[in-house]
Amino acid sequence: MSEILDLTCELIRRRSLTPDDAGCQALIAQRLQRAGFHCEHLRFGDVDNLWATHGQGAPVLVFLGHTDVVPSGPEENWASPPFEPTIRDGRLYGRGAADMKSGVAAMTIALERFVATHPEHPGTVALLLTSDEEGPTNLDGVRRVARHFRETGQRIDWCMVGEPTAKEKLGDLIRVGRRGSLSGVLVVRGVQGHVAYPQLARNPIHMVAPALAELAAVRWDDGNDDFPPTSFQVSNLNAGTGAYNVIPGTLVAHFNFRFATSSSAEFLRERAEAILEKHGLDCTVEWNLSGEPFLSPAGGRLRETVIGVCRELCGVNPEQSTGGGTSDGRFIAPLGAEVVELGLVNASIHKVDECVRVEELERLAGLYRAIGERLLGMGAKKF
Ligand SMILES: [Zn+2]
Numbered sequence: 001m002s003e004i005l006d007l008t009c010e011l012i013r014r015r016s017l018t019p020d021d022a023g024c025q026a027l028i029a030q031r032l033q034r035a036g037f038h039c040e041h042l043r044f045g046d047v048d049n050l051w052a053t054h055g056q057g058a059p060v061l062v063f064l065g066h067t068d069v070v071p072s073g074p075e076e077n078w079a080s081p082p083f084e085p086t087i088r089d090g091r092l093y094g095r096g097a098a099d100m101k102s103g104v105a106a107m108t109i110a111l112e113r114f115v116a117t118h119p120e121h122p123g124t125v126a127l128l129l130t131s132d133e134e135g136p137t138n139l140d141g142v143r144r145v146a147r148h149f150r151e152t153g154q155r156i157d158w159c160m161v162g163e164p165t166a167k168e169k170l171g172d173l174i175r176v177g178r179r180g181s182l183s184g185v186l187v188v189r190g191v192q193g194h195v196a197y198p199q200l201a202r203n204p205i206h207m208v209a210p211a212l213a214e215l216a217a218v219r220w221d222d223g224n225d226d227f228p229p230t231s232f233q234v235s236n237l238n239a240g241t242g243a244y245n246v247i248p249g250t251l252v253a254h255f256n257f258r259f260a261t262s263s264s265a266e267f268l269r270e271r272a273e274a275i276l277e278k279h280g281l282d283c284t285v286e287w288n289l290s291g292e293p294f295l296s297p298a299g300g301r302l303r304e305t306v307i308g309v310c311r312e313l314c315g316v317n318p319e320q321s322t323g324g325g326t327s328d329g330r331f332i333a334p335l336g337a338e339v340v341e342l343g344l345v346n347a348s349i350h351k352v353d354e355c356v357r358v359e360e361l362e363r364l365a366g367l368y369r370a371i372g373e374r375l376l377g378m379g380a381k382k383f
Pocket of ligand 1: 066099100163
């Protein structure tokens with residue numbers, strides 16, 4: 001069994017449901033310490049974060065991942081138990097196989113091999129792991145670690161995120177940025193009454209309908225070369241008492257913007273509030289910005305290096321995407337780091353019978369190692 005497969009299986013056996021790390025980080029810290037890394041366990045609240053570094057000073061290359069997984073759902077729906085890694089037909093099955101214990105194992109072993117070959121490398125190579133990526137708020141995960149880095153003055157030049165990004169095979173898609181996510185809870189106040197006496201009531205459903213229609217029709221921006229236009233979606237709309245003869249007194253709507261770098265959260269907030277005001281609603285909006293958009297621009301050193309490595313070692317020209325949800329890269333990018341994501345095929349993530357192709361594990365570690373070597377100027381083939 002290969003070293004990477006072995007480590008991935010060890011991690012899958014640990015039932016690390018968010019935010020429980022279940023000993024994954026201790027296992028990795030033990031290995032990296034043996035390889036000469038300095039390991040810091042940054043525990044915030046009930047979240048474990050591991051910060052392992054080798055070398056000193058700039059440039060700083062960080063590999064970023066998470067040890068937590070989402071629940072398996074009913075275990076009997078799985079062909080083999082989700083926390084017992086199983087190999088069938090060249091695939092490794094288990095919760096976290098794709099998202100992202102294989103990625104964590106590949107990053108760990110790539111780093112071990114990198115420092116064994118280049119013990120005197122320039123700058124710093126590091127691994128940052130959290131046990132709260134899949135949770136709803138991520139308050140004490142990478143978001144909190146980034147605050148710690150800001151306080152301690154830890155700089156990061158390049159951040160390689162190991163989330164599963166590939167569509168069909170390793171190297172066919174990388175993420176060069178992510179859209180921002182801005183949510184709002186809109187509460188519209190009306191006056192409750194009898195449907196037969198509308199003159200004595202004020203119907204919040206009727207009042208909000210034209211405002212929502214306008215919000216849904218607005219073209220917030222045109223996007224740009226790297227991002228599609230900003231989208232606005234209502235996800236929940238609730239009003240009514242259940243009775244057919246009562247005009248409700250209040251209405252609650254949940255909505256979300258996925259936004260490009262061409263719009264700021266402040267601009268979207270102000271424009272949305274102006275529309276609500278124009279429609280004369282008696283309302284409040286509670287805003288939550290869960291992540292600013294970020295982009296590793298074309299020509300960026302990390303982006304170009306990752307593309308070059310995919311072309312040479314995987315024989316594919318990777319699609320350079322900013323699609324999908326958010327990632328922990330959103331907390332590292334504001335520190336001034338260039339962030340790119342490259343990982344295994346994501347087709348089965350969060351599903352029953354989550355799996356990856358075994359032969360891609362070793363290849364992924366090879367890609368990570370080559371990226372490190374090229375960025376830090378060792379054994380780099382010019383391209
Ligand atoms: Zn993930």
